[in-house]
Amino acid sequence: MLYVKAPAKINLTLDVLHKRPDGYHEVEMIMTTVDLADRVGLELREDTDILIHSTNNFVPDDQRNLAYQAAKLLQERFHVTKGVAITIDKQIPVAAGLAGGSSDAAATFKGLNELWELGLTIDELAELGAEIGSDVSFCVYGGTAIARGRGEKIEHISAPPSSWVILAKPSIGVSTAAVYGGLKLEDAKHPNTARMVEAIETNDYDKMCGTLSNVLESVTLQLHPEVSSIKEQMQRFGADGVLMSGSGPTVFALVQTEARTTRIVNGLKGFCDEVYAVRLLGDR
Numbered sequence: 001m002l003y004v005k006a007p008a009k010i011n012l013t014l015d016v017l018h019k020r021p022d023g024y025h026e027v028e029m030i031m032t033t034v035d036l037a038d039r040v041g042l043e044l045r046e047d048t049d050i051l052i053h054s055t056n057n058f059v060p061d062d063q064r065n066l067a068y069q070a071a072k073l074l075q076e077r078f079h080v081t082k083g084v085a086i087t088i089d090k091q092i093p094v095a096a097g098l099a100g101g102s103s104d105a106a107a108t109f110k111g112l113n114e115l116w117e118l119g120l121t122i123d124e125l126a127e128l129g130a131e132i133g134s135d136v137s138f139c140v141y142g143g144t145a146i147a148r149g150r151g152e153k154i155e156h157i158s159a160p161p162s163s164w165v166i167l168a169k170p171s172i173g174v175s176t177a178a179v180y181g182g183l184k185l186e187d188a189k190h191p192n193t194a195r196m197v198e199a200i201e202t203n204d205y206d207k208m209c210g211t212l213s214n215v216l217e218s219v220t221l222q223l224h225p226e227v228s229s230i231k232e233q234m235q236r237f238g239a240d241g242v243l244m245s246g247s248g249p250t251v252f253a254l255v256q257t258e259a260r261t262t263r264i265v266n267g268l269k270g271f272c273d274e275v276y277a278v279r280l281l282g283d284r
């Protein structure tokens with residue numbers, strides 16, 4: 001069995017520039033990995049079956065699974081005559097704005113590149129990833145990057161200043177389509193992406209916290225007011241910066257000390273069941 005780590009990502013910024021003629025939104029976002037990860041196990045099969053097993057009941061175990069789609073794409077594109085049994089030990093909350101499924105797909109690409117001896121480069125895997133989903137290319141590289149286009153054009157940047165990250169996922173489902181649908185670009189508060197890049201490159205933690213911004217946040221907050229109360233709670237207990245990741249509903253807080261991390265985690269008890277205290281990873 002080959003094991004590959006599939007870390008979650010958060011958005012330090014997320015901007016939507018415009019809607020494209022092809023229906024996709026042109027985005028510009030800074031993403032970085034955190035040390036909350038699924039573990040993807042891959043076992044070679046001598047037949048051509050692709051089997052999926054996950055520890056989480058909300059994760060599909062068929063062709064809807066992004067890890068399945070990643071395996072199928074490689075198998076067809078490179079005429080592979082072997083199969084694989086994929087086990088996903090799910091630690092990343094599902095449908096949370098943390099790119100869990102995309103990261104599983106990226107881990108599957110990397111694992112199968114070895115298991116099926118495909119000899120593909122990381123750039124080739126990232127390019128194939130874009131065919132599965134907008135966040136898969138970033139997940140293939142990990143680290144910290146500005147993602148543009150649909151999210152598949154990756155520019156690597158330095159790792160952000162080190163920090164604790166408290167992730168809190170309210171138990172509500174957010175429809176990404178509804179959030180994008182509710183976005184009014186003219187009235188939206190756009191992030192200052194260049195300033196965030198500066199903050200990261202100069203290792204300026206305070207500036208990073210002061211520049212966290214997500215154009216989708218106000219839309220999701222309007223649809224789901226409970227996300228607001230989690231943000232307020234995190235702020236009240238001393239977070240240096242608080243932001244929603246992706247289209248939500250997960251909200252994260254940045255803090256420098258373990259003591260403050262514990263205070264925020266305790267402060268969220270009763271407000272939110274799924275709370276994780278992790279570290280920014282940021283390096284590839």
Ligand code: ATP
Nearest residue numbers: 065066094095096097098099100101102104135246
């Ligand atoms: P993103 O941040 O990229 O928008 P997300 O964190 O919001 O992603 P995921 O956890 O990737 O969302 O899952 C969204 C949906 O995709 C789930 O409801 C599930 O049905 C489906 N899905 C497919 N494959 C997976 C997988 N490997 N892990 C989790 N969900 C998956």
